[in-house]
Amino acid sequence: xxxxxxxxxxxxxxxxxxxxxxxxxxxxxxxxxxxxxxxxxxxxxxxxxxxxxxxxxxxxxxxxxxxxxxxxxxxxxxxxxxxxxxxxxxxxxxxxxxxxxxxxxxxxxxxxxxxxxxxxxxxxxxxxxxxxxxxxxxxxxxxxxxxxxxxxxxxxxxxxxxxxxxxxxxxxxxxxxxxxxxxxxxxxxxxxxxxxxxxxxxxxxxxxxxxxxxxxxxxxxxxxxxxxxxxxxxxxxxxxxxxxxxxxxxxxxxxxxxxxxxxxxxxxxxxxxxxxxxxxxxxxxxxxxxxxxxxxxxxxxxxxxxxxxxxxxxxxxxxxxxxxxxxxxxxxxxxxxxxxxxxxxxxxxxxxxxxxxxxxxxxxxxxxxxxxxxxxxxxxxxxxxxxxxxxxxxxxxxxxxxxxxxxxxxxxxxxxxxxxxxxxxxxxxxxxxxxxxxxxxxxxxxxxx
RNA sequence: CGGGGCGUAGCGCAGCCUGGUAGCGCGGCGGUUUUGGGAACCGUAGGUCGUAGGUUCGAAUCCUAUCGCCCCGACCA
Numbered sequence: 197x198x199x200x201x202x203x204x205x206x207x208x209x210x211x212x213x214x215x216x217x218x219x220x221x222x223x224x225x226x227x228x229x230x231x232x233x234x235x236x237x238x239x240x241x242x243x244x245x246x247x248x249x250x251x252x253x254x255x256x257x258x259x260x261x262x263x264x265x266x267x268x269x270x271x272x273x274x275x276x277x278x279x280x281x282x283x284x285x286x287x288x289x290x291x292x293x294x295x296x297x298x299x300x301x302x303x304x305x306x307x308x309x310x311x312x313x314x315x316x317x318x319x320x321x322x323x324x325x326x327x328x329x330x331x332x333x334x335x336x337x338x339x340x341x342x343x344x345x346x347x348x349x350x351x352x353x354x355x356x357x358x359x360x361x362x363x364x365x366x367x368x369x370x371x372x373x374x375x376x377x378x379x380x381x382x383x384x385x386x387x388x389x390x391x392x393x394x395x396x397x398x399x400x401x402x403x404x405x406x407x408x409x410x411x412x413x414x415x416x417x418x419x420x421x422x423x424x425x426x427x428x429x430x431x432x433x434x435x436x437x438x439x440x441x442x443x444x445x446x447x448x449x450x451x452x453x454x455x456x457x458x459x460x461x462x463x464x465x466x467x468x469x470x471x472x473x474x475x476x477x478x479x480x481x482x483x484x485x486x487x488x489x490x491x492x493x494x495x496x497x498x499x500x501x502x503x504x505x506x507x508x509x510x511x512x513x514x515x516x517x518x519x520x521x522x523x524x525x526x527x528x529x530x531x532x533x534x535x536x537x538x539x540x541x542x543x544x545x546x547x548x549x550x551x552x553x554x555x556x557x558x559x560x561x562x563x564x565x566x567x568x569x570x571x572x573x574x575x576x577x578x579x580x581x582x583x584x585x586x587x588x589x590x591x592x593x594x595x596x597x598x599x600x601x602x603x604x605x606x607x608x609x610x611x612x613x614x615x616x617x618x619x620x621x622x623x624x625x626x627x628x629x630x631x632x633x634x635x636x637x638x639x640x641x642x643x644x645x
Numbered sequence: 646c647g648g649g650g651c652g653u654a655g656c657g658c659a660g661c662c663u664g665g666u667a668g669c670g671c672g673g674c675g676g677u678u679u680u681g682g683g684a685a686c687c688g689u690a691g692g693u694c695g696u697a698g699g700u701u702c703g704a705a706u707c708c709u710a711u712c713g714c715c716c717c718g719a720c721c722a
Contacts, residue, residue, distance in 0.1 A: 208671060208683070209657045213715055233714065288721075305722090339646065339720065346722095353722060405722085414721090479722060516722045550681055585682040592682090603681055613681095 197543065198565075199578045199590075203240050206590055216412050218525035219344030221534050225594045227521075234341025234349030241594060242521065244542035246352065249520050250331055252383050252539065253354045255644070260376035260435045262327040262356055267309050269333050273299035275308040278494055288336045302335040307490050307512055310357040314508070315496040321361040324498065324508070327369055329356030331517060346478065346522035347414075354515040359508045361500055363487065366509035368438045370402060370485045371445045373513040375435070377406055377481050378428050378448060383644055384520065385537020386527060388480055389423050390448055394457040402485040402511075405455065407477030410526040417477040418459050420451035420467055478523045485511040534595030535617050538641050543576035544568070545634050546596040548587045550603030552579060560602050560612065560627055567631040573638060592617065598637065600630050 205226040213230070214220040222228045227242025238246055254264060270292065276282035282289075282301075290302040303309070310328060318326065331354045341349050358369035374390060381388035386408050393405040407417055409424070426448055434440050452464055455477070464472060491497065491507035500506050516523075528535045536542070545568060549561045561577055568575040576596060578587045584603075591599050601613040601622075611624040614633060625633070 205655090207656060211656065212651085212658090215716070230714090334722080336721075340716095340718095342716085351722070355722090482722065514722060519722065548681095583680055583682085583684065585680095585684080587682085589683045601681080605681070 197574070197576050199576060200580050202576075204590075204594070205239065206593060214344065216343050216346075216526070217529055218346065218412075218522040221525055221529060221593070221595075222344055222521065225534060228345065230344075234338060234347065236345060236348060236350070241542050245521055245536070245540055246518060248540045248542065249384065249517055250352070250354075253331060253380055253515055253517060256376045256380040256383070257329055257354070257356065259379075260327075260372050262329050262376075264330065265328055266330045267303075267306050267313075267332060269303055269335070270300055271303045271306075271309055273301055275312055276301065279308045279311075279490055280493065281308070288338065290335050290337050303332075304334055304336045305353075305512075305514075306330070306332075306355055307357065307510075308494070311490045311494045311496045311510070314357075314359055315491075315494060318359065318496075319498060321498050321500045325358065325360045325365055325369060327356055327358040327372075329354060329513075343412075343414075344522055345518045346526075348518065351516060352518040354517055356513045358511045358513075359491075359496070360510075361498065361506070361508065363485075363509050366485055366487070366511055367402070368441065370483060370511050371438075371441045372435050373483045373511070374404065374445045374448070375428070375433055375441055377483065377513070377515065378444070380515065381406065381408075381480065382428055383539045383641075384524060385539050386480070386520075386524060387424060389417075389419060389453050389477070390445075391417060391419070391453045391455050391477075392449075392458045393455060393482060404449070404483055405479050406481040407455065408480050408523045408527055409475055410478050410523065411476055412526050413476035413478040415477050415479060416456040416459075417454070417475055418456070418464050419453040419473050419475075421471045421473050423448070423451035423453050424473075426451075478519070478526060479516070480520055480523050481513070481515040483511065483513040485509075529595070532589070533593035536595045536597055538597050538638060539644075541595070541597050542574075543596050544573040544598065544638055545575045546591045546594075546599040547575050547577040548584070548591060548599060548601045549577070549579055550584045550587075550601060550605075552581045554604050556607045557602050557604055560607055564600055564602065564612070564627055564631060567627070568634065571631065571635040572642065573634065598634055600627075600634070602627075 207224045210220045211223050214223050225241060226239050228236045228238055230236055273282055289304055292300040294300055333350055334353050335350050338349050341347055360366040360369055388406040388408050390404040390406055393403045433444055452467060487509050488507040491510055497505045497507050525534050528537060547561050547564050549557050551557045565575055565577050595617060597617045599615045606612055610626055612627050612630050613622045613624055614630045615622040
């Protein structure tokens with residue numbers, strides 16, 4: 197993309213409504229525009245990151261054997277009357293009446309609808325296990341939306357639902373989700389810790405939420421410092437292997453890690469003092485096993501291998517896709533702007549032309565642009581007729597992890613400069629070497645697809 | 646939903662107390678000189694002062710109502 201042809205309305209000054217860093221940078225980097233309290237338009241740059249995050253979520257869900265689909269945002273009220281949640285949900289649910297006076301609602305979640313779909317088409321245990329998911333906009337009419345996309349009323353969420361013949365199978369689905377979530381967050385450059393949680397209005401017995409440590413987080417968290425050393429890395433996990441999947445879950449849930457809701461002072465104090473950590477976290481996902489809570493009242497039953505009709509065991513699992521943008525920025529920024537992890541960056545590499553209109557510099561930038569594109573990478577070429585300082589400031593603000601700087605001075609020696617946004621370190625090399633280096637950096641991220 | 650604050654140009658703000666020609670900075674547009682970390686100068690466009698009533702000869706300013714937004718708390722992906 198050539199910046200002169202793009203729509204990137206960056207702001208020098210911070211809009212007054214933004215308090216926390218991710219909100220400020222998202223506004224300043226021209227990623228979002230607020231339309232009402234807790235409701236945002238996604239401008240091109242923000243949209244690219246959102247799409248990238250969505251893509252990673254899809255890839256990891258499909259890898260775990262889960263099946264993508266799409267349910268509507270607007271739902272009929274009768275499904276919710278059937279489960280009993282129409283009255284239970286309260287004013288957080290946006291209720292709508294259509295022209296025929298039918299009661300509708302803007303879905304805050306989809307347990308009822310997915311159960312309705314399941315019961316209409318699945319009758320035998322032979323069709324199980326099955327996990328269906330979608331990534332769709334939700335609306336929860338929060339009393340007090342805040343922190344930009346971190347607590348919006350409208351938000352994009354991945355929600356998945358597993359259907360299994362018995363509890364053991366459903367718990368395997370639970371574990372499978374835990375592992376797939378760990379991998380998802382790692383690919384986004386995040387350290388997300390699974391913590392035992394409260395089930396809230398969704399109900400159920402087993403539930404973990406995933407928290408990203410950040411001082412601006414909304415939840416107070418208590419954890420064993422050992423948990424932050426754990427990484428999934430590149431290890432291959434066979435999602436069909438119950439024992440292998442459970443082993444990973446056991447590893448990640450063994451160290452003490454809880455939110456204030458479930459915190460157990462006695463257990464926590466049993467840890468060596470040096471390992472006791474108290475901090476704040478941003479919740480970026482939650483998984484639940486809730487058994488037959490919905491399948492029983494809604495009649496989602498299958499015939500098991502004994503010929504008996506049994507309600508299916510279910511769980512649900514959510515990732516706050518739009519919230520993740522905020523969480524990633526909270527976890528990865530400095531005083532100049534955002535620092536995108538390679539996995540989610542909107543553009544792989546920035547190209548800064550220090551002297552637009554200089555024949556050699558223009559040609560070198562064009563060459564880099566073509567070469568990077570040919571490698572399957574998406575460069576952002578700042579070809580505006582701006583001074584160097586303005587271009588650097590823009591690049592730093594929008595946070596592309598790598599920048600190639602091209603100027604007449606370096607070109608005389610046949611070199612350009614490759615700079616890491618994270619460390620600020622620069623290295624001079626030939627344009628060809630810079631392209632090769634950037635391509636190499638992104639190889640693992642492209643391969644992960 | 647309780648408490649607090651704010652709505653004036655695209656963005657950040659002053660003006661309001663003490664009513665009398667609506668301002669400043671950034672940004673935009675045109676130009677000149679510049680050009681390796683948000684350049685300088687000149688010129689120029691842009692606002693029914695959130696909305697509706699009221700008081701007044703006259704309201705951004707005073708009064709009333711209303712809408713919107715932000716912050717703290719209680720609640721939530």
